[in-house]
Amino acid sequence: MAGELVSPTPALRGSARRAAALKLLRRRLIQAVPLMLGVVVINFCLIQMAPGSFLELMTAENQVSDPATVALLRKTYGLDDPVWMQLLKYIWALLHFDFGFSYRQNMPVIQAIWIHLPATILLMVSSIALAVTIGVAAGVVASMKVRTFWDSLVSVAAMFFYAAPSFWLGIMLIVLFSVKLGWLPVGGMMKIGGNGGVLEILHHLILPTLALGLFYAAIYARVMRSSMLEVAQLDFVRTARAKGLSRNQVTIHHVLRNALLPVVTILGVQMGTVLAGSVVIESVFSWPGVGSLLFDSVSSRNYPVVLGIMVLGSLVVIAANIAVDLIYMWLDPRIEIR
Amino acid sequence: MKPLPLEVRDLRTTLFTRRGEMKAVDGLSLTVGPGETVAIVGESGCGKSLSALSIMRLLPDPPARIVGGQVKLNGRDIVPLPEETMLGIRGKEIGMIFQDPISSLNPVATVEKQIVEVLMTHTELGRGQARVRAHELLELVGMPDAARRLDAYPHQLSGGMCQRVVIAMAIACSPSVLIADEPTTALDVTVQAQVLALLKKLQADAGMAMIFITHDLGVVAETADRVVVMYAGRKVEEASVDDLFDNPLHPYTVGLIGATPTPGAERAERLADIPGMVPPLNALPQGCAFAPRCKRVMDRCLAERPALTAPGPGRLVACFAAEGS
Numbered sequence: 111m112a113g114e115l116v117s118p119t120p121a122l123r124g125s126a127r128r129a130a131a132l133k134l135l136r137r138r139l140i141q142a143v144p145l146m147l148g149v150v151v152i153n154f155c156l157i158q159m160a161p162g163s164f165l166e167l168m169t170a171e172n173q174v175s176d177p178a179t180v181a182l183l184r185k186t187y188g189l190d191d192p193v194w195m196q197l198l199k200y201i202w203a204l205l206h207f208d209f210g211f212s213y214r215q216n217m218p219v220i221q222a223i224w225i226h227l228p229a230t231i232l233l234m235v236s237s238i239a240l241a242v243t244i245g246v247a248a249g250v251v252a253s254m255k256v257r258t259f260w261d262s263l264v265s266v267a268a269m270f271f272y273a274a275p276s277f278w279l280g281i282m283l284i285v286l287f288s289v290k291l292g293w294l295p296v297g298g299m300m301k302i303g304g305n306g307g308v309l310e311i312l313h314h315l316i317l318p319t320l321a322l323g324l325f326y327a328a329i330y331a332r333v334m335r336s337s338m339l340e341v342a343q344l345d346f347v348r349t350a351r352a353k354g355l356s357r358n359q360v361t362i363h364h365v366l367r368n369a370l371l372p373v374v375t376i377l378g379v380q381m382g383t384v385l386a387g388s389v390v391i392e393s394v395f396s397w398p399g400v401g402s403l404l405f406d407s408v409s410s411r412n413y414p415v416v417l418g419i420m421v422l423g424s425l426v427v428i429a430a431n432i433a434v435d436l437i438y439m440w441l442d443p444r445i446e447i448r
Numbered sequence: 449m450k451p452l453p454l455e456v457r458d459l460r461t462t463l464f465t466r467r468g469e470m471k472a473v474d475g476l477s478l479t480v481g482p483g484e485t486v487a488i489v490g491e492s493g494c495g496k497s498l499s500a501l502s503i504m505r506l507l508p509d510p511p512a513r514i515v516g517g518q519v520k521l522n523g524r525d526i527v528p529l530p531e532e533t534m535l536g537i538r539g540k541e542i543g544m545i546f547q548d549p550i551s552s553l554n555p556v557a558t559v560e561k562q563i564v565e566v567l568m569t570h571t572e573l574g575r576g577q578a579r580v581r582a583h584e585l586l587e588l589v590g591m592p593d594a595a596r597r598l599d600a601y602p603h604q605l606s607g608g609m610c611q612r613v614v615i616a617m618a619i620a621c622s623p624s625v626l627i628a629d630e631p632t633t634a635l636d637v638t639v640q641a642q643v644l645a646l647l648k649k650l651q652a653d654a655g656m657a658m659i660f661i662t663h664d665l666g667v668v669a670e671t672a673d674r675v676v677v678m679y680a681g682r683k684v685e686e687a688s689v690d691d692l693f694d695n696p697l698h699p700y701t702v703g704l705i706g707a708t709p710t711p712g713a714e715r716a717e718r719l720a721d722i723p724g725m726v727p728p729l730n731a732l733p734q735g736c737a738f739a740p741r742c743k744r745v746m747d748r749c750l751a752e753r754p755a756l757t758a759p760g761p762g763r764l765v766a767c768f769a770a771e772g773s
Contacts, residue, residue: 345551351506352546353566353617354539356532363565364554442556443601 127443131436138432149424150204154197157413164411165189168213204421210414214407219418223400227422229299230399232311233388236319238377241326246373248327249334254361256339264331271328276387280321280394287317297396318395322387326380330373337369344368371442378434382427451523453624453657454480454503454542459517461495461502463729464510470729472498472512474681480625480657487660487672487689489704493726495681496661500627503659504544505534522624540570543618547630549611553602559586559613560598563620570621585616590646608639612646619650626651629661644671665708669693674762677701680726680737683756686764697759697770699742736767744769 165187169180184190188199203210209219252264271279288296299314300306341347342365350360392401400419407415439445461473473495480486488496501507503519505526518525521541526534538544546552554562563582567573573581579598586594589612602610611631618626628647632640648671651658660671668675668689675692677685677700685698696702706720724741733739739749746768754766765771 345546345548346554348506349544349546349552349614349617350554350565352504352538352544354535354537354569355565356535359569364557367556368554444555444603 127439131439134435134439135432138435142428142432145428146421146424147201150201150421151197153417153420153424154200155193157417158193160411160413162411163189164213164413167411200417209418209421212407212412212415214410214412214415219414222403222415223418223422226398226400226403229397230385230388230392230401231426232315233318233322233392233397233399234384236315237323237326237388238384240319240323241330242373242377244323244327245330246334246370248331249369250338250361250366252331252335253338253342254357256335261335264335268328268331271324272332274325276321276325277390277394279324280318280391283317283321284395297394299398318391318397321394322384322391325387326384329376329380333372333376334369337372338365341365341368367441371438374434374438374441378431378438381430381434382423385423385426451520452479453482453522454478454659455518455520455523456499456503457518457520459499459502459519460515461498461507461512462515463512465730468730471681471732472729473502475517476676476678476683477517478676478683478686480659482624482657483651483655484674485651485658485660485672487662487668487675488678489662489665489668489675490678491663491704491726493729494678496663496678497629499678500544500629500659500661503627504538504542505529505531506538506544536570539566539617539623540621541623542625542627543621543623545611545614545618545626545628545631548634549607549614549631550602550605550634552614553610555602557601558598559600559602559605562613563617566617566620581620582616585620586612589613589616589619589650590642591616606639607635608643611635611639611643615643615646615650619654619656622654623656625657625659627659627661630663631660632667633662633664640667647671665693665704677704680732681729682737682766683764684738684766686756688762691760691763697763697765698738698767699744699769700738703741742769 165180165183169175169183174180174183188196191199200210207220209223211217212219212222215222248264248268252261255261274282284296287294294317295301295314297314300310304310338361342361347360347364350364351357355363388397388399389401389404391397392399393405396402400423404416404419406412407419456476456478459473459476460471463470463472476495476499478486478488488499490496498507498512501512502514505514505519507513514527517527519527521537526537529537553559560579560582563585564575564578567578567581568575571578583594583598586597591597591609591612597605597609597613602613605613615631626647631647632643635643644667647658650656660668662668672689674686674688676683677692677698679700685692685696685701687697692701693705696705700722703720703722707722722741727733727737727740733750735748735750735752736742736745736754739745742749748768752768754768754771756764756766757771758764759770
């Protein structure tokens with residue numbers, strides 16, 4: 111048979127797709143460099159605009175009033191330099207992974223964040239996992255039972271959890287499950303004097319995960335429902351049915367994977383807000399994460415720590431977005447490197 | 449006597465919409481013998497595609513539903529069958545090819561996966577055997593470089609290659625009936641000819657009955673044995689392909705043939721179009737649905753709907769003017 115009037119595109123085999131993924135990864139990492147620089151400069155300037163400095167609070171708390179001492183401290187922390195010089199020094203230090211020193215914890219900023227980071231990562235990962243699982247499942251159910259009781263139930267629940275502020279939801283969960291029912295701990299990450307076993311931490315993780323994750327589950331449920339209904343209208347679904355596949359087979363093998371794409375997209379965009387949301391939730395549940403540290407540092411004008419968290423937070427968001435890009439590529443073979 | 453592969457009798461499909469009930473397919477009857485090709489022609493919205501989807505029992509419900517008639521597949525009426533039984537029939541006894549080949553394939557699944565799926569649904573083949581068979585099928589439909597295309601995704605293939613994949617899926621289980629709904633409309637002219645030749649060859653080899661839906665009379669002349677002309681949900685004329693082109697009886701058929709460009713015709717000669725539009729199905733005139741656009745309209749046409757009559761052997765027409773002449 112004569113060939114078509116189109117130059118044959120070689121099929122991307124497994125190894126070729128892996129190579130393409132690596133290429134994407136390299137490209138995204140290179141793009142991350144100017145992005146990070148921008149993040150550092152903007153955040154540094156924002157902090158400069160904030161009233162007062164950590165030095166004032168520090169001297170006040172320690173009742174230092176001797177001008178000579180204050181001047182010495184200013185010189186030690188480099189506060190006498192012009193702002194642009196401070197910025198350059200900060201960037202230079204960052205290149206050596208030096209985020210400054212936190213007088214409050216009396217340790218380098220990076221160390222203070224490092225101690226709090228695992229708790230936050232744990233909370234974020236579990237919340238996102240919960241949101242995606244519940245959201246996708248609820249969206250699929252709603253789309254398959256469209257305009258029935260189940261569809262309405264999902265819609266109402268999604269509306270509720272979308273509208274409920276997370277701190278309020280957190281407090282209500284505490285009232286119900288900790289105070290009234292006594293099933294789950296009020297806050298913290300482990301019992302006082304506990305050994306930090308896996309089960310103990312998971313037990314403490316349940317409520318903060320629900321409080322943070324259900325908001326996103328609500329969004330994903332809505333997006334997934336409409337995405338499923340949209341994909342179900344497409345031609346290839348009719349082809350699949352003409353092959354003799356049952357409705358469930360068509361939904362699982364043909365509709366679901368295509369419908370997931372928008373969810374993955376918003377997942378990437380929302381990584382930053384999940385991090386921001388965890389600040390609130392960590393405060394409500396006394397979860398010993400970066401959010402608690404940030405909250406504490408803002409109230410104590412511990413600006414080096416605030417800045418450090420913002421920079422590292424941006425790094426986490428950038429990394430998460432790269433991961434989302436890779437997932438997207440794996441889900442949709444049409445995505446080529448751009 | 450062996451029953452015919454496909455026998456449709458008085459099929460009626462209605463769209464139940466907010467603006468009222470619309471008779472999208474109104475009393476369609478047709479038979480297709482083994483190895484025979486019956487073309488259904490007509491303008492957009494005349495009920496061609498809904499007829500095909502009715503035969504497949506793949507109507508979007510709501511709003512569309514079969515309200516009467518029979519669809520006998522190898523002697524068995526499939527209209528009253530439950531959906532579970534239909535699952536074993538679609539893709540196995542009756543295959544379908546669609547208009548837009550690229551969007552007819554799942555964009556995130558490989559060609560192999562999509563062909564293997566239909567084989568594993570209807571046959572006893574294991575995954576490995578199904579893969580081998582998928583490769584054979586791709587070679588059968590003339591896919592260039594078939595072994596490599598198995599791993600390809602639809603977006604990496606041209607429209608013609610995608611249509612070959614769709615055809616491979618449709619004939620994978622050797623169905624006795626193949627429905628092709630405008631299978632060449634979305635393709636380049638050169639590729640159209642290749643796909644038509646392929647369909648003809650496959651049909652001849654397997655002795656499949658084929659329904660060929662199109663609005664392109666050139667394609668009809670090339671592929672069909674018999675032609676059914678539909679207008680506003682009804683069959684208005686049926687004839688063998690030669691009779692139809694030599695001596696069209698219904699004014700609508702005459703109009704359709706007149707509106708088809710013929711090579712070699714005088715350039716100055718304008719194509720004759722059919723004035724007006726297909727009436728909306730919920731506002732059909734009381735008499736003949738074509739009467740408002742018909743050049744030979746008579747008083748009787750406006751008051752009374754013409755029934756199908758047989759002016760000759762193997763011919764049917766629903767027109768008072770054609771009867772009279």
